[in-house]
Amino acid sequence: MNNRLKVLRAERNWSQADLADALGVSRQTVNALETGRYDPSLPLAFKIAKVLEQPIESIFSE
Amino acid sequence: MANRKSILPARGPGAFAVRMAMAGAVGLLAGVGSQIFGAMPGLLGLGLTLLTTGVAMGLAMLICVQWWRGIDEAAQEAHKWAWWWGGCSGMAVGATLLLTALVREQERIDDFSANELLAIGMFLMMTCMIIGYGVAWAAWWGKRQ
Numbered sequence: 001m002n003n004r005l006k007v008l009r010a011e012r013n014w015s016q017a018d019l020a021d022a023l024g025v026s027r028q029t030v031n032a033l034e035t036g037r038y039d040p041s042l043p044l045a046f047k048i049a050k051v052l053e054q055p056i057e058s059i060f061s062e
Numbered sequence: 063m064a065n066r067k068s069i070l071p072a073r074g075p076g077a078f079a080v081r082m083a084m085a086g087a088v089g090l091l092a093g094v095g096s097q098i099f100g101a102m103p104g105l106l107g108l109g110l111t112l113l114t115t116g117v118a119m120g121l122a123m124l125i126c127v128q129w130w131r132g133i134d135e136a137a138q139e140a141h142k143w144a145w146w147w148g149g150c151s152g153m154a155v156g157a158t159l160l161l162t163a164l165v166r167e168q169e170r171i172d173d174f175s176a177n178e179l180l181a182i183g184m185f186l187m188m189t190c191m192i193i194g195y196g197v198a199w200a201a202w203w204g205k206r207q
Contacts (some may be wrong), residue, residue, distance in 0.1 A: 032161065
């Protein structure tokens with residue numbers, strides 16, 4: 001699964017640690033998500049969409 | 063309802079170290095208790111030894127549950143993956159070593175008491191599983207950095 005997490009985070013001038021804090025996960029987890037090496041659960045994907053104020057389908061794609 | 067804030071660190075190496083130290087302290091108490099009650103004769107000694115060990119195991123599980131709830135889903139996934147692949151691989155190595163020793167080293171085995179053999183078997187199996195677990199855990203995170 002692909003995602004635009006890194007781009008969306010950069011647009012907000014957030015560090016990985018900032019996003020990790022907002023999501024309640026570790027920075028390592030944010031890094032794994034951004035590099036596409038870890039696919040989030042549905043609850044975490046919805047939380048990411050909420051934090052980034054984007055529809056979930058605009059962040060994640062097949 | 064107000065959230066209860068724990069004074070213990072929720073995640074990171076510090077949280078893990080604190081929980082390990084707590085579990086170690088519980089294990090130490092269980093060991094001391096088992097030694098004391100294990101020396102008592104009859105059913106009372108057996109019951110108290112079982113109770114001490116059982117309570118200690120329960121406390122250790124509670125410590126684990128509290129730590130588990132504090133880590134995020136990727137960290138949980140890493141541990142589940144490591145438990146299955148690393149733990150099972152370690153168990154396979156441990157079982158191979160134990161079975162080989164059982165078949166090939168009968169004379170040396172006869173030198174040990176039943177208690178010693180049980181302890182050696184448990185220690186060997188646990189060591190192999192923990193090494194496998196550690197390697198698998200590091201591999202899971204290594205692939206995702």
